[in-house]
Amino acid sequence: MNTSANSGAKNIVQIEKAGMSFDTKNGRFIALRDIDLNISEGEFVSLIGHSGCGKSTLLNLIAGLTLPTDGVLLCDGREIGGPGPERAVVFQNHSLLPWMTCHENVYLAVERVFGTKERKSKLKERVDAALAMVHMDHAAQKYPHEISGGMKQRIGIARAFAMEPKILLMDEPFGALDALTRASLQDELNGVMAKTGATVVMVTHDVDEAVLLSDRIVMMTNGPAATIGEILEVNLPRPRDRLALAHDPVFAEKRAALLDFLYKKQLKKAA
Amino acid sequence: MTAMALPTGNQGMNVAPATAGAVNDVATKAVNQNVDNTTVETKAEAVVQQNKKPWGSRVTEMMKSVIKAVVPPIFGLGLLVGIWALISIKGGSIPGPVPVFKQAVVLFSDPFYSNGPNDQGIGWNILSSLQRVGIGFGLAAIIGIPLGFLLGRFKFMNSMFDPLISLLRPVSPLAWLPIGLLVFKQADPAATWTIFICSIWPMIINTAVGVQRVPQDYMNVARVLNLSEWKIATKILLPSVLPYMLTGIRLSIGTAWLVIVAAEMLTGGVGIGFWVWDEWNNLKVENIIIAIFVIGIVGLMLEQALLFIAKRFTYE
Ligand SMILES: Nc1ncnc2c1ncn2[C@@H]1O[C@H](COP(=O)(O)OP(=O)(O)O)[C@@H](O)[C@H]1O
Numbered sequence: 242m243n244t245s246a247n248s249g250a251k252n253i254v255q256i257e258k259a260g261m262s263f264d265t266k267n268g269r270f271i272a273l274r275d276i277d278l279n280i281s282e283g284e285f286v287s288l289i290g291h292s293g294c295g296k297s298t299l300l301n302l303i304a305g306l307t308l309p310t311d312g313v314l315l316c317d318g319r320e321i322g323g324p325g326p327e328r329a330v331v332f333q334n335h336s337l338l339p340w341m342t343c344h345e346n347v348y349l350a351v352e353r354v355f356g357t358k359e360r361k362s363k364l365k366e367r368v369d370a371a372l373a374m375v376h377m378d379h380a381a382q383k384y385p386h387e388i389s390g391g392m393k394q395r396i397g398i399a400r401a402f403a404m405e406p407k408i409l410l411m412d413e414p415f416g417a418l419d420a421l422t423r424a425s426l427q428d429e430l431n432g433v434m435a436k437t438g439a440t441v442v443m444v445t446h447d448v449d450e451a452v453l454l455s456d457r458i459v460m461m462t463n464g465p466a467a468t469i470g471e472i473l474e475v476n477l478p479r480p481r482d483r484l485a486l487a488h489d490p491v492f493a494e495k496r497a498a499l500l501d502f503l504y505k506k507q508l509k510k511a512a
Numbered sequence: 513m514t515a516m517a518l519p520t521g522n523q524g525m526n527v528a529p530a531t532a533g534a535v536n537d538v539a540t541k542a543v544n545q546n547v548d549n550t551t552v553e554t555k556a557e558a559v560v561q562q563n564k565k566p567w568g569s570r571v572t573e574m575m576k577s578v579i580k581a582v583v584p585p586i587f588g589l590g591l592l593v594g595i596w597a598l599i600s601i602k603g604g605s606i607p608g609p610v611p612v613f614k615q616a617v618v619l620f621s622d623p624f625y626s627n628g629p630n631d632q633g634i635g636w637n638i639l640s641s642l643q644r645v646g647i648g649f650g651l652a653a654i655i656g657i658p659l660g661f662l663l664g665r666f667k668f669m670n671s672m673f674d675p676l677i678s679l680l681r682p683v684s685p686l687a688w689l690p691i692g693l694l695v696f697k698q699a700d701p702a703a704t705w706t707i708f709i710c711s712i713w714p715m716i717i718n719t720a721v722g723v724q725r726v727p728q729d730y731m732n733v734a735r736v737l738n739l740s741e742w743k744i745a746t747k748i749l750l751p752s753v754l755p756y757m758l759t760g761i762r763l764s765i766g767t768a769w770l771v772i773v774a775a776e777m778l779t780g781g782v783g784i785g786f787w788v789w790d791e792w793n794n795l796k797v798e799n800i801i802i803a804i805f806v807i808g809i810v811g812l813m814l815e816q817a818l819l820f821i822a823k824r825f826t827y828e
């Protein structure tokens with residue numbers, strides 16, 4: 242299986258024969274096995290699969306929040322031994338600290354990454370720039386409970402981008418949002434991606450979202466002992482426009498391929 | 513009616529910056545903005561009118577809710593006073609509400625007199641009890657809260673101290689009084705020591721539980737950012753543990769206030785507990801009943817004050 246997109250670009254993440262099992266009350270539970278995947282710099286990779294197949298587990302392995310029980314994961318050629326600010330995570334439930342304003346939440350991250358090298362005013366500028374990027378400058382002094390779910394998610398994304406990470410990891414970042422908010426955030430993310438050229442790994446269960454945003458879509462088989470089923474290349478030109486793509490035959494074809502995998506090959510028995 | 517005009521003023525202020533920002537824009541946009549502005553104003557007027565119409569019924573509604581909130585407690589207190597009056601008529605040795613009230617008026621007309629160490633006004637007695645509680649409790653907080661943090665954060669510490677706490681916590685604080693008397697050779701620090709002992713357990717335990725219950729999401733943020741242990745403590749643990757800590761403090765204060773009365777009865781000196789005992793020796797039962805009310809009211813106020821603080825520091 243060809244696990245790399247364009248062999249020309251440098252691989253920033255290499256996953257070799259990675260597996261993850263959990264010790265549970267009912268014995269050992271194998272969540273993931275034999276994961277082989279290379280992600281090259283600047284690439285946008287989506288992980289898609291049915292609920293419970295192990296998408297979050299794989300993302301947490303890349304984040305270093307959990308360590309694999311088999312195989313090895315490398316970031317920039319070095320083994321991933323724990324989490325670090327060069328691999329920023331956008332959590333599904335935003336995970337903003339409720340006792341800090343939006344500005345302070347982002348500042349905490351910026352200070353950690355750039356605090357030793359830059360002065361306070363420069364750090365504040367970085368925070369302002371990150372908030373402006375997701376169009377949330379007006380809410381800088383608001384507390385998370387004072388803003389909507391979509392806004393919180395934006396702050397979460399701003400916090401991650403403000404760290405200027407090598408890789409941005411997102412676990413169903415728009416999963417909890419309504420369709421309209423989700424669409425506008427997807428467009429915003431597309432814009433931010435175009436500006437920064439960041440490497441992104443995103444977990445999603447939304448077929449349209451995957452095709453719209455990704456360069457490659459990793460389709461995972463059902464668990465337990467889930468692994469990579471197929472990999473779909475999405476060579477649609479960027480910038481991508483959701484309205485134009487709605488009538489694009491390539492878009493329709495990619496979408497159909499995903500649906501085929503999810504609802505024919507990996508049809509999940511109703512639990 | 514002046515209060516009713518306030519919403520319009522606020523609305524106007526909210527609108528102002530938006531119009532100011534649009535000034536730079538093209539003329540047509542400015543016109544649009546003006547249109548927006550007027551709609552907002554009409555909306556504001558509508559709000560005022562809405563408030564205007566049911567003004568009379570709003571007053572009656574407010575009265576109703578006040579009555580609902582006030583009447584049942586009055587019935588409850590009335591029941592208490594009624595039973596008390598009945599008992600005083602039948603029992604003979606227990607004074608009824610009227611003489612107790614009269615005595616209370618006398619007592620509280622001069623709460624801060626002082627005729628030597630054994631005859632002081634009720635105000636002094638309350639204050640010196642509160643002072644003991646404050647000192648014992650403060651020391652317990654200084655030691656208990658950091659200890660709770662360590663226990664919650666480090667498994668080893670938790671396993672190390674868990675058997676100690678389990679063993680010592682169920683011991684009545686009064687059992688520690690003799691040890692206090694032995695060590696300090698004085699009544700006053702011994703009573704404070706008793707307060708310290710009874711306050712420290714809820715403080716340690718609640719803080720530790722709070723630390724263990726810090727949402728994993730927040731800890732994941734800390735891990736991804738690779739925050740230092742100091743930043744984790746101040747920016748994540750402390751704020752999210754604060755509500756638990758305040759619960760611990762509230763429980764501690766409650767027990768401390770229970771215990772101080774008993775401790776002072778045993779040690780003597782100045783204090784509300786000692787005062788109760790003294791009045792018993794003088795067979796002034798009115799004063800004992802007054803003391804019961806005073807102890808109850810002070811305890812209630814302590815509890816309410818802490819609940820108020822806790823509410824301010826609870827997020828979402
Ligand atoms: N810490 C854990 N302990 C035991 N089982 C776990 C743990 N984390 C995840 N799992 C199991 O691993 C499987 C994959 O979980 P997850 O990665 O969250 O799925 P997804 O994100 O694709 O919905 C699930 O069956 C889940 O129950």
Ligand SMILES: [Mg+2]
Pocket residue numbers: 296297298
């Ligand atoms: Mg998941």
